[in-house]
Amino acid sequence: MRPTRRTWGVGLLALSTAVLAVVVSHPLLLGATVMIGVWILVRQYRFYQELSRMCRTLTFEQTPERSVLRTGETTTVTVRAALEPSQLALTFTAGLPTATVNQSGPSSTVLELEPESTAGSKTIRFECPVAGRHQFDRATVTATDGWFRETLDVGPAPTITVDARGPREVHVGSGGDRVSIVQGQHSSDQSGSGLTPAELREYVPGDNTDRIDWKATARLATPHIRTYEANTDRPTILVVDHRSTLDTGPAGETKLDYLRDVALSIVASARQLDDPVGLVAVGNSGITVQTDLTTDLTQYRRIRQQLFDLEATIESPPDHGRRKPGPGTDTSEPPRSTTQTPVEGPRRWKNAPPTRARVAVRKLEHGDRDVFSRTLGPFYRQRQTYQTRLESEPLRSALRTTLRTQQRKPWTILFTDDSDPVALREAVQIARTNGSYVLVLITPSVLFEPGSLATVEESYDRYVAFEELRRDLDRLEGVTALEVAPREQLATVLAAGHTHSTAMPGSRSDKPTGGRSDEPTEGRSDIPTGADSNG
Amino acid sequence: MSQRKVVLIYRQELILMGEKLNLPDIALETATYHWMELVAVPGICLCFGLVFGPLGIVAGAVVAGMWALFGVPYALALGHVFLVALLPGTGIGSEIVAIGIIELGFGTLLLGSLLRRSAELTIGFVAIGSLIALGGLVWAVQSRSLGLGAGVTVVVLAVASYGIHRYELVALGLVSETVAQSPSNSPTSPRDPK
Known part of the structure; x- marks a missing residue:
């Protein structure tokens, strides 16, 4: 209980008398003093x-609109107070978490109730730029009758969870069905030295006598040989396309982010099975990362880090010749034909507002003359060095260059998008010719472009076109083509297509709704571990 | 005219006055009057006039103006100053009855300003009880020494005010439970090797 200035004045008056x-x-x-x-x-x-009476009758709530949100998202919290009429003037102050940014102004967190008021509420808009679990402070109420003032904590202290931006639900599958892609135990169909018994067969001339199973021979009265499954590994090369077209999508949820998640899970699986893994990353003008096949533990970690470090390379500006490019920079390439999107082209990632990081990178790429670019430019140019510069068609050339040098035919996993189907088909053919088996993981552009779901019917048509491309690739011998997409967007498009097909019977009979089935298969995780998909 | 109507009329007038004088807080604070105040103020003016003549009427009017503009404490202070100034001697002599009547008016004004609703018996009892107790104590002490009486008055008021403050903190659970832990009984403190 703190006296106000008026009370101090009256107290001074008593002292004066x-x-x-x-x-x-x-x-x-x-007598006056008394x-x-x-x-x-x-x-x-x-x-x-x-x-005391106010405390007994007050009901106060502090309710966030959402309990889970993502960094940078805006949400609201509503404060409500109800009480019996009181002679006190009440000022409630909401207890926003420290890590939030109040977007409604500093005074917005205050709810004032005049004397004799019985209820009031206020909604505060805020943003949370920091990921984590944040607890609201308890709201405070300051009560005053003009002579004394007291501040109390009231109401609950709710908690919100802020997730970092990034792929939330990764769908890997075909036509809406989920498919397991991560490696598990795989059959080699070869016998040799190993621990797992394969078969017991009768000795035939030419067999090595060391392999005779004497116990079986004694039991069966004729010489028998026990064979074992040969322990083999599966060399896997990840070819990750990180050209500028892979930058489509909201910050932290671009095509590249989704593909990165899948690639990381494959690397983790390969590490578990001691399968050798290599990584080739392809930028706009060539190979940016090339790591040879290895089973070294540090190499797995290195590949993991390289995948985390991957960023979509920046498209050259129209006036890319205005400065002399540094060694290895990506600014001298010709305009790429891959910017044409055959599935449906021109509405692309450029519509999305660039993030601050992206703006900074563009400044560095374009060689602006501000202090930031002058200071960091040399370091950035040194970092952005291509290991192998390829003049045209970087993806195909990279595949050709990489696979040609491999002694064993590896399992090739290609991570890319559908922005250039012709080049993609050729790339898969090259991979198939030079490798053993090809898994193509494609992100459909329609599910990443901002605002593309505004007209779901059109989006569905574009998705159908993508699905045809995927099926064409999947029909190739030794090739499996799967889609990688955000599950929520995919479900929206498929639901729209299903509704449209139901409303117009026969009008879309030639188009797949959900590919191999109409509804996504439930009950399986998107990227299960230990499942076999080696074909 | 009922009490309710009187209150409303005063509220409107004083709000207008408050806006003119740029004293809205004070005007609003004193806008709703208890009937005892409305009786006490004219009574004080009348008593001043009867006891001290025309000068008393002026003093009573000034006290009433002070009450209307700045509130009861200032009116009480000024009223007592006028009372002392208008008394012929330095002591309380033959005008004991007149002083008693005026003090009764002050007491009524004090009580009326503290009662917002007629049924607030608790507040009334607290006010009357503390007035009698403190007044008696001061009267008893000041007969020995006026300075001692003044000091006792101030100290008793300060202690009583602090007591109510502490009582409020405990009753509303606003006292944080801090466990003072001295280094000697801390579990992590090193034991004496002996």
């Missing part, structure tokens, strides 16, 4: 009574 009584030597003035003092005491007691 006491002093005056002594000065003029008149006891009657002490009366004013009693007046203060009773006001104080009355304030306590009102405050």
Whole structure:
């Protein structure tokens, strides 16, 4: 209970009359001191009574609109107060978490109730740029009757969870069906030295006598040979396309982010099975990362880090020749034909507002003359070095260059998008010719472009076109083509297509709704571990 | 005219006055008056006039103006100053009855300002009880020494005010439970090797 300035003034008045009584030597003035003092005491007691009554009758809520959100998203919290009529003026202050940014202005967190008010509410808009679990502070209420003031904590302290931006639900499958892609135990169909018994067969001339199973021979009366499954590994090369077209999508949820998630899970699986893994990353002008096949533990970690470090390379500006490019920079390439999107082209990632990081990278790429670019430019150019510069068709050339040098035919996993189907088909053919088996993981552009779901029917048509491309690739011998997409967007498009097909019977009979089945298969995780998909 | 109507009329007038004088807080604070105040203020003016003549009427009017503009404490202080100034002697002599009547008016004004609703018996009892107790104590002490009486008055008021403050903190659970842990009984403190 803190007195206000007015109360201090009255207290001073009481003291003055006491002093005056002594000065003029008149006891009657002490009567004024006593009366004013009693007046203060009773006001104080009355304030306590009102405050107690307010505490008993007050109901206060502090309710966030959402309990889970993502970094940078805006949401609201509503504060509501209800109480019986009180003579106190109440000021409620919401307890926003420290890590939030109030977007409604500093005064927006305050809810004021005049005396005799019985209810009030206020909605506060805020943003949370920091990921994590954030707890609201308890709201505070300051009650005053004009003479005394007290501040109390009221109401609950709810918690919100802020997730970092990134792929939330990765769908890997075909036509809406989920498919397991991660490697598990795989059959080699070869016998040799190993631990797992394969078969027991009769000795035939030419067999090595060391392999005779003497116990079986004694039991069966004729020489028998026990064969074992040969322990083999499966060399896997990840070819990750990180050209500019892979930058489509919201910040942290681009095509490349989704493909990166899948690639990381494959690397983790390969590490578990001791399968050798290599990585080739292809930018706009050539190979940016090339790691040879290896089973070294540090190499797995290195590949993992390289995948995390991958960023979509920037498209050259139209006036890319205005400065002399540094060694290895990506600014001298000709305009790429791959910017044409055959499935449906021109509405692309350029519609999305660039993030601050992306703007900074563009500044560095374009060689702006501000202090930022001048300071960091040399370091950035050194970092952005291509290991192998390829003049045209970087994806195909990279595949050709990489696979040609492999002694064993590896399992090739290609991560890319559908922005250039012709080049993609040729790339898959090259991979198939030079490798053993090809898995193509494609992101459909329609599910990543901002605003593309505004007209779901058109989006469905574009998805059908993508699905045809995927099926064409999947029909090739030794090739499996799968889609990688955000599950929510995919479900929206498929639902729209299903509704459209139902509304117009026969009109879309030639188009797949959900590919191999109409509805996504439930009950399996998107990227299960230990499942076999080696074909 | 009922009490309710009187209150409303005063509220409107004083709000208008408050806007003119740029004193809205004070005007609003004193806008709703208890009937005892409305009786006490004219009574004080009348008593001043009867006891001290025309000068008393002026003093009573000034006290009433002070009450209307700045509230009861200032009116009480000024009223007592006028009372002391208008008394012929330095002591309380033959005008004991007149002083008693005026003090009764002050007491009524004090009580009326503290009662917002007629049924607030608790507040009334607290006010009257503390007034009598403190007044008696001060009267008893000041007969020995006026300075001692003034000091006792101030100290008693300060202690009582602090007592109510502490009572409020405990009653509303606003006292944080801090466990003072001295280094000697801390579990992590090193034991005496002996």
